[in-house]
Amino acid sequence: MIKARVTVTLKNGVLDPQGKAIEGALGTLGFSGVAGVRQGKVFDLEVEGTDSAKAEADIKQMCERLLANTVIENYSISMS
Template structure:
């Protein structure tokens, strides 16, 4: 079994209303000086098999087809 973590974030220049809302909420909670908040998604996956290269290729395909909207999002894959 191969474990992997996929992190998906918005590309630079893409508006992030959720990040702005989080930034405002942090200010309201008394955390002054916080800016540039960007939110993202994390997916933890377990892939059957022992071939890390194949698992990483499969996960890349998953990202391209479902997990990330590659028009506005970047993703990174960490395979353990």
């Protein structure tokens, strides 16, 4: 079994209203000096098999086709 973590974030220049709301809420809670908050999502996957190159290629296809909207989002894959 191969484990992977996919992190999906908005591309630079894409508005992030949820990140701005979090930034404002942190300020309201007394956490001063926090700026540039960007939100994202994380997927933890377990892929059957032992061929890490094939697993990574499959996960990349998963990202391109479903997990990330590549028009406005970037993704990174971390294998373990």
